[in-house]
Amino acid sequence: MPIFEYVxxxxxxxxxxxxxxxxxxxxxxxxxxxxxxVEKAFSLFGVSGGRSGTASVGGGVSCAPTGG
Ligand SMILES: [Zn+2]
Structure with a gap:
């Protein structure tokens, strides 16, 4: 059985x-x-602040309307 950490x-x-x-x-x-x-905490993962690294800038061809 899993053990969860709470705070x-x-x-x-x-x-x-x-x-x-x-x-x-x-x-x-x-x-x-x-x-x-109480809130469920994550012991395995070092949770510290909020950080999101999801940025995709500068792509190639994607749904590009080409004259044809
Ligand atoms: Zn308490």
């Missing part, structure tokens, strides 16, 4: 939770303060 939005406690499925319901509560305002 409490109230006290900031970081804990791991064993879930049965990847899409587990919001039945996760903070073991420290008992708040349900």
């Amino acid at each position: 409490c939005g109230e006290c900031g406690e970081k804990f791991e939770k064993l879930v049965r499925a990847a899409s587990a319901p919001c039945e996760v509560v903070c073991p420290k303060c008992g708040s349900k305002k």
Whole structure:
């Protein structure tokens, strides 16, 4: 069973939770303060800030209306 890491939005406690499925319901509560305002964190991936590198500029031929 996969173990997901959660971060409490109230006290900031970081804990791991064993879930049965990847899409587990919001039945996760903070073991420290008992708040349900927890967010799923990614331990495997170093999440830090938002960065998106998807830019395609300067292409070749694509749907170019050619006279014919
Ligand atoms: Zn908490």
